[in-house]
Amino acid sequence: HLGSVIAYFTSAKFLLYLGHALSTWGDRMWHFAVSVFLVELYGNSLLLTAVYGLVVAGSVLLLGALIGDWVDKNSRLKVAQTSLVVQNSSVILCGIILMIIFLFKTQLLTLYHGWLLTLCYILVITIANIANLASTATAITIQRDWIVVVAGEDRSKLADMNATIRRIDQLTNILAPMAVGQIMTFGSPMIGCGFISGWNLMSMCVEYLLLWKVYQKTPTLAHKSAKVEASELKQLNVKKESDTKPAEGVQLIIEKDVAGFEPQAEKEVGCAARIAEPFITFRDGWVAYYNQPVFLAGMGLAFLYMTVLGFDCITTGYAYTQGLSGSVLSLLMGASAVTGIMGTVAFTWLRRKCGLIRTGLISGVAQFSCLILCAISVFMPGSPMDLTVSPFADMSARLFENEPLPTIASPESEMIFTTAIPNLLNGSIAPSNNDPEMSPEPVPLISVSLLFAGVIAARVGLWSFDLTVTQLLQENVIESERGIINGVQNSMNYLLDLLHFIMVILAPNPEAFGLLVLISVSFVAMGHIMYFRFAQKSLGKQLFVCHTPDPKATPDSSPPGNTSTV
Secondary structure: OOHHHHOOOHHHHHHHHHHHHHHHHHHHHHHHHHHHHHHHHHOOOHOOOOHHHHHHHHHHHHHHHHHHHHHHHHOHHHHHHHHHHHHHHHHEEEEEEEEHHHHHHHHHHHHHHHHHHHHHHHHHHHHHHHHHHHHHHHHHHHHHHHHHHHHHHHHHHHHHHHHHHHHHHHHHHHHHHHHHHHHHOOOOOOHHHHHHEEEEEEHHHHHHHHHHHHHOOOOHEEHHHHHHHHHHHHHHHHHOOOOOOHHHHHEEEEHHHHOOOOOHHOOOOHHHHHHHHHHHHHHHHHHHHHHHOOHHOOOOOOOOOOOOOOOOOHHHHHHHHHOOHHHHHHHHHHHHHHHHHHHHHHHHHHHHHHHHHHHHHHHHHHHHHHHHHHHHHOOOOOOOOOOOOOOOOHHHHHHHHHHOOOOOOOOHHHOOOOOOHHHHHHHOOOOOOOOHHHHHOOOOHHHHHHHHHHHHHHHHHHHHHHHHHHHHHHHOOOOHHHHHHHHHHHHHHHHHHHHHHHHHOOOOHHHOOOOHHHHHHHHHHHHHHHHHHHHHHHHHHHOOOOOOOOOOOOOOOOOOHHHHHH
16 A cells, blocks of 8 residues: 555656646745735736736737647647746746835835836736746646646546646635735735745746656657648648558657757748748637637637636625625635535546536536526625616716825735725725724625625536536647647637626626626626537537446547547
């Protein structure tokens, strides 16, 4: 027994989990902290945070395909190590710059009429964006490629590994912000910066070593399918009679030769062609994504990002306007993490019983059924929905009539995220708690209770569905295109996520939140309708016939339209 325990803890699978846990913990701490830092630095205004969010979303949207293409064209170890070093180095550098700003902010304000401070803000947002792009590359290469190779041909093992990765994500989503939040509350933002920089330095070294160990323990990672160049493909098409025809335009090469794989024609490419290359890659990536057999399933997942029905700043802000306290919200977030983990367990069980594609269908029905509660909550007592209220009516007046927000140095600034920010996001400022005469009338909690009951219960179906689409992409996208297809999938996710923020900007008042809920439920329904269409095409008449799939079936042993693939 001891030998089997030691074997597990030294296996490539466990080392991959450990590396992912360290990486995700650092990511979650940084994403939480950088928003707080930007608000603190800019006089408790959301402007810098909003700019940062827009830059991050826009960058992944535009560069997702290019990042994926870079992942495909380079060796696995080089991609993983480069993205790891760039990501962690960027966070460390950002942390150091933020520490300098916190220390010398008053001096920086006076130098060059404050332009030097503005330059520091631009630098922080730019470097933080580079860190996010590197994190995207890491996620694509580890979660969409390495994990498939480590699992080998065992699809059940792949499903279990995907589920474990999601469980790690769920736990770190809750625990990492709590940890760094405590440090920043009992210490200071500068101590928080120093802690995150130190953590990333240590984590980078450990993760680098873990990647190397996983690479050594899995020899198949050294082999990678590379795309055949367009000129070579034309020559192959001419020689149709030849017996040596590569399957689907893919050739197997030893990974150490990938970096040096440079045809002679490429050396003679002109300047104009080099400038046009990223645009061609962008176009080809989206075309390739559209032509994938799992295109509708991927689109279905992307549509789930167009929603306010999650535990982001928007829904949290709305909850505050409805009278929920910070402690209640933290408990609700904990409950959502538990239901998310339940979703990963449900995924592995359903997949064994009904097959992969049917698991997506069942998960979709479960999620949508729970979200009906959210739609009902809009019309229940306590719901502030009133479509006669103009989204921007008296917004500026309400902002200026209230007392100014606390300064960075004041003790009240610790409460900025529990009072002012959520209300600002929803276009209103809550009355001061210090004045009993100004306290709002109690709001009936039926509506908000139904809303959060639906959101929390829907996490089971959501995470099970997410895992289903993830594994469909892993199994059905050819090895040489995994990077670019998953890069475009990330871009689609960010596009719909960006649209949901735009939707909130257009209707920021709590009175309009009910309408946002109904739109969100509609988009979730459209996403699952797309997935149903994909399942119908894939399974035909066998759609509602559950069977136990062959767990040892190889990912590309049969076309997606065949039931043996699920």
